[in-house]
Structures are given as structure tokens and as C-alpha cells.
Amino acid sequence: MSTQLLLGGRIYSPTAPDASAIAITDGIVTWTGEDRTGRALHPGAEEIDLAGSFVAPAFVDTHVHTTAYGLALGALDLSACRSRGECVREIRRYALKSSDPLIWGHGWDDTAWDEAGVLSTSDLDEAAPGRPIYLARVDSHSAASSTVLRAASSELNALAGFHPEHALTGDAHHAVRRAALNLLTPAARAAARTSALDYAASQGICAVHECGGPDISGRDDFQELLAIDHGVEVRGYWGESVSSADHARTLAQETGAHALGGDLFVDGSIGSRTAWLSAPYNDGPGTGLSFLDVDAIATHVAACTEAGIQAGFHAIGDAAVSAVVQGFSRVAAAIGGPALAALGHRVEHVEMVSGEQAAKLASWGVIASMQPMFDELWGGEEGMYARRLGVDRARTLNPLAQLASSGVSLAFSSDAPVTGLDPWRMLRAAVNHRTEGSAISPRAAFSAATRGAWRAGGVRDGLAGTLTPGAPASYAIWDATDLVVRAPKDSVARWSTDPRAGVPALPSLEPGSPSPTCLRTVHRGRTIHGA
Known part of the structure; x- marks a missing residue:
């Protein structure tokens, strides 16, 4: 010894x-x-x-997109831009110095611009003529893309979320993202993954939960990541729904996933107006997007539970969270709460949740994987949430204290590249929540990023x-x-x-x-x- x-x-x-x-x-x-x-x-x-x-x-980050974060570390960063024109100038500058087959960028946020505007297809074509360009919005649920990249996605204009000039959302965004990923070489993906994991280790992070899926990074990237030889431990969540226990076992075996959840989308994001709401957005039409209904949610939970596999969902809007709660409720009524709780199923983000829903989730042992930095960046009475939803609804978002007091186990993460890997800043955001009554103690926040994060990954020995x-x-x-x-x-x-x-x-x-x-x-x- x-x-x-x-x-x-x-x-x-x-x-x-x-x-x-x-x-x-x-x-x-x-x-x-x-x-x-x-x-x-x-x-x-x-x-x-x-x-x-x-x-x-050491910290554990329970929701990351490793390759995308590695690409963001070395690619076009538009997070500091404060206007559409500034974005265009940065794209042009980057294109002049880059010979990469794909211009990959991230971080633009139209709600932070000093003037209203739309980052359009024409803007990208003018800034870098003839180049394939993929520019993810800060929340990664919509993206601006050039004509060349759009042309690589067959029948794009027939998909939901398509617009000839504006950023793509929904199915159209997923299609153009796949086209962009297909232009990345295996070497580029490998370099991005290594860069991301090296950076994680430098921030005191010893393990991450990769949230992959067919509409996020694809199987090749997911399996390459799980096979990587790196000191940072990777637990893989695959976001694809299943219809039976046999289907769940087969999918987990084929992908190498440790769990079938993470970014299994029930809806999108508030910033891109794709989060599924029960009432319309305050600054735009519609109530967002729904990718899974209650029947599909209940079927997935039941199948994974029978197969002994941890399940989970991406749910942000109140209608999406309600659908998830209803889905879990059906399964609990059929097999009992203890059998459901044994797997420690998860809900990612769960930003709009009521006290009654929190109590139900706690009774079924459902874990909330949350991102305190979202409140720091977009909360408050003048933040993006307030503009999208109105002040009254915005005040209810990310209720950390309510969830914790209801008995829901919390696990914290960055959702990188949506926010950067900075665990201590993340904890400050949780402790200094913008809404009175929603903050938690430093000790509770630290636990959610360490002990609670291990629990969210299925380690329940009380020691990790x-x-x-x-x-x-x-x-x-x-x-x-x-x-x-x-x-x-x-x-x-x-x-x-x-x-x-x-x-x-x-x-x-x-x-x-x-x-x-x-x-x-x-x-x-x-x-x-x-x-």
C-alpha cells in the first residue's frame, strides 16, 4: 500500500x-x-x-456537451457582441484568418444587443462568401447558418422551424446542426474533446455527464467521447426515447450510454422562444415547441425503469414540466413510487416548476439537474426571462430553495457551452439568486456540485x-x-x-x-x- x-x-x-x-x-x-x-x-x-x-x-458537472464546448473554446466567440453589425464584423474577421472547412461559432445573444436586429443568412453570406457557417445562439436551441450549409441539409425548407433568413429552430435547426457536424473531421472532434476535458480538469472538475443525442452530436461523436482515454471521467446520457424495456436495453448497448436521458427534448429554450409554455410568450407569438407528449414520456420512463436504466428529460417551460410530471405520475400509479425512485431518474433544467410539482418529483426520487448560471445571466426584472415571459412569470424561474425544501435532490451543472466551466461562479449564482427566497446556502450549493452530482450519476454510496x-x-x-x-x-x-x-x-x-x-x-x- x-x-x-x-x-x-x-x-x-x-x-x-x-x-x-x-x-x-x-x-x-x-x-x-x-x-x-x-x-x-x-x-x-x-x-x-x-x-x-x-x-x-472535486466538482462533477452533470450536463455538458463536451465536443461543442471544445469547439467553442477555439472557435468564433460571439458572446461579447452587442449588435448584429458587431457580429457580422467578427464573422468577417474570423473568416479571413481561418481556412477550416466549416466556420463554427457560438454565443450570440440578440437579447443583449443594444439595438434590435436579426442575424440573417444574408449577413453570413456577405461576411464569408461561399463558406459553410454554423453559429449557435447562446442557448444552442437555434442557429444562424449560411446558404452553403443550408444547401447541405436536404429538404430543409420543409422542416418545422425553417426560415429563409432568420435563425433556424426546432427540426430545421437539428438538421442544419447535423450537416455542420458532418463537416467536422474525426481529428477536429478529437482535438475539441481533449481541449474541453483538459479545461474541465483545470477548473477542479473530475467528472462530467455528457448529454448527447441524435439531434445534438450524433452517435459517432458520443461513442468516440466515451472511448477517450482521459483523466476526467465521462458518464454518457443519450437523448432518444424508447418504447419498451427491450428497446431501452438495446439502445443503451448500441450507443454505450450509461443512461437514456439528458437532452431528451420535451421542449426547447426560453431565449429561442422554443420552451413549451402554457400561455403565450410576452414578446412574441406562440407557446413554443413540444417534442414529446405525456404518452411518450410515460412510455419512456416505464421502459427504462423495467430495464433498470436511469431515464431523464430536458424540460424548461411550465407546459413541458407539467407533461413530465404527468408522465412520471402515470408510471408511479402503475408500479409504485419506490420502484420508480430506485433508479434516480432526472429532469434537466426544470426552470418553471410549482411547489406541488416539486413535491411530487421528490416523492418519486426524481433528481433536478439545474444550471444556476442561467439565473445570473438572464434572471432579474430586466433580464431576458422578464422580457420573454413578463416579470411575474420570470420571478418563478429556477426556484432552487423551493425544490430543495420539497425534498428534491439537486445537482448543478453548466450546460457548457451554454455557460462556461466555472464551478465557483456557478455556486455564487446559486447563493445569490436574483429572486428573493430562491437562493440556497453555500453548503447546499457546494453539495449539489459534488455529492449531489455523484448521486445524479447513480452513485449512492454516501461517500462519493x-x-x-x-x-x-x-x-x-x-x-x-x-x-x-x-x-x-x-x-x-x-x-x-x-x-x-x-x-x-x-x-x-x-x-x-x-x-x-x-x-x-x-x-x-x-x-x-x-x-
Whole structure:
């Protein structure tokens, strides 16, 4: 056996909140406590001086699109553009320096522009004549595309969501995205995946849940990712519905997926006006798109449950969430809540959910995989949500505290490339929610990005995501400022700020506070980033 003894640090451990040392033997945490005791208990161990660094469980991101994020890291980034004209200038500049067979871009957000406008097909053709161009909106549920790329998608104009000039949505967007992905070489996909996973490790992330599907990245990319040799662990979610238990088993075997869910679309996004609503949008016509009805949802859940496979759905709008709740309800009535809860099924995003629905989801053991950064970027009374939905509906979005208090297990993620991989910023967003009463405590937020995230991935041993003896040695070492204990501003549970409560401290998550710098990331005892 080989033992490492990390000394002189600040260890985040609920069982030993004042610990300064941690012992790790063959990839397993075996002890936490004080330096002098550690040396006495582990003579001959390899000693590592932490020099005051903060050691905490490594993060798990429960919803990512790895290849797309890697492409975004090195491709055309339009997130800083504040007008249609600025986007066009950036496209032209990028096209002049790029010889790639496809111009791939991401991040434009028309709701953040200083003036109204539409990024059109003609704009792209003018900026880069004759070039195939795919530019995903920030939410990845619509995209502007050039004439050349559109021509590569047969019968595109017959698909729902088609417009000759404006960004494509729905089926039309899925078709043009497939055409764009087909122009990427295996080498380009491999480089993008490696870049994304390397960056994840540099941010203290030891595992990600890839949310793939036929309309997202395709089987080739999904299977190539699951086969990659990288220190960051990848759990694969395949977003395709099934009709029977045999169908579920076959699909999981064929794709290599660990679960059949993730971005199994019930609807789209609020920003692209494709989230499925019960009442029309405030700033445009219609109530969004519906991809699965209650019958299909219930059939998928029942089939996966019988097959012993975790299921899940992408649901954002209130009508979509209602359909998911009704689907789970049918299955629970048929087989019982405990049998349903045994699989830990998931709902991704679940942004518009009522208290009654939250209580039902909790009773069936359904896990909410959520993105706190969505509220930071688009919440508030003047944000995108308020413009799309009106202020009253916008205030109800992403109710983290309501879900947690109802007993729903939370797991946090980035939905990269929709938001970047920045776990500490994500936690600040959860702790400083724009809607009063929706924030959760730093401790709860950190748990949702570590222990809760492992649970969302089917690991229910009570140890993963902690630094307690017996847990896998998956941790990150951080250069952090003073550690603090804080209760949420709108909470009455102030007891936890008392040092006598033994609550472990975390880096400050106050608005504007700096994120700690990751010095090293270790997964199951193996260093995957840093010295």
C-alpha cells in the first residue's frame, strides 16, 4: 500500500471541519485531522506540504456537451457582441484568418444587443462568401447558418422551424446542426474533446455527464467521447426515447450510454422562444415547441425503469414540466413510487416548476439537474426571462430553495457551452439568486456540485463527493482567500454560521468575490491537472 499525507492545509470535511491534514491510501481517503496526529498515525507516508491551500472534493458537472464546448473554446466567440453589425464584423474577421472547412461559432445573444436586429443568412453570406457557417445562439436551441450549409441539409425548407433568413429552430435547426457536424473531421472532434476535458480538469472538475443525442452530436461523436482515454471521467446520457424495456436495453448497448436521458427534448429554450409554455410568450407569438407528449414520456420512463436504466428529460417551460410530471405520475400509479425512485431518474433544467410539482418529483426520487448560471445571466426584472415571459412569470424561474425544501435532490451543472466551466461562479449564482427566497446556502450549493452530482450519476454510496474516510480520493487543491461560513440572506437558519455548529467553511461566495485558483485536480488518486 502507498499512502500520501497532505499537511498544512484547510480540508473541507463535514466529519472534521477543523482538519488541516488528509491521508490517502491507494486512491482512497483513509483519515482527516490535525497535522501532528497525521504524522503519528502514518509514519513513512509521502508527505505533501499544502502551504495553507484549500482542499475540497472535486466538482462533477452533470450536463455538458463536451465536443461543442471544445469547439467553442477555439472557435468564433460571439458572446461579447452587442449588435448584429458587431457580429457580422467578427464573422468577417474570423473568416479571413481561418481556412477550416466549416466556420463554427457560438454565443450570440440578440437579447443583449443594444439595438434590435436579426442575424440573417444574408449577413453570413456577405461576411464569408461561399463558406459553410454554423453559429449557435447562446442557448444552442437555434442557429444562424449560411446558404452553403443550408444547401447541405436536404429538404430543409420543409422542416418545422425553417426560415429563409432568420435563425433556424426546432427540426430545421437539428438538421442544419447535423450537416455542420458532418463537416467536422474525426481529428477536429478529437482535438475539441481533449481541449474541453483538459479545461474541465483545470477548473477542479473530475467528472462530467455528457448529454448527447441524435439531434445534438450524433452517435459517432458520443461513442468516440466515451472511448477517450482521459483523466476526467465521462458518464454518457443519450437523448432518444424508447418504447419498451427491450428497446431501452438495446439502445443503451448500441450507443454505450450509461443512461437514456439528458437532452431528451420535451421542449426547447426560453431565449429561442422554443420552451413549451402554457400561455403565450410576452414578446412574441406562440407557446413554443413540444417534442414529446405525456404518452411518450410515460412510455419512456416505464421502459427504462423495467430495464433498470436511469431515464431523464430536458424540460424548461411550465407546459413541458407539467407533461413530465404527468408522465412520471402515470408510471408511479402503475408500479409504485419506490420502484420508480430506485433508479434516480432526472429532469434537466426544470426552470418553471410549482411547489406541488416539486413535491411530487421528490416523492418519486426524481433528481433536478439545474444550471444556476442561467439565473445570473438572464434572471432579474430586466433580464431576458422578464422580457420573454413578463416579470411575474420570470420571478418563478429556477426556484432552487423551493425544490430543495420539497425534498428534491439537486445537482448543478453548466450546460457548457451554454455557460462556461466555472464551478465557483456557478455556486455564487446559486447563493445569490436574483429572486428573493430562491437562493440556497453555500453548503447546499457546494453539495449539489459534488455529492449531489455523484448521486445524479447513480452513485449512492454516501461517500462519493466527500473527503470522509472510505471515499474515493477525488479532490482539488485551491489557492483560496479566507474561508467563511454564510447562511443565505433570506434564510432563518442562522445557527449554521456559529463556529460551534461545526459547519466546514468555504471560499467567499459573495457577489463579485474572486474564484479560487485550481492548483491540482486529483481523481481516484490520479493527478489529472497540475503538478
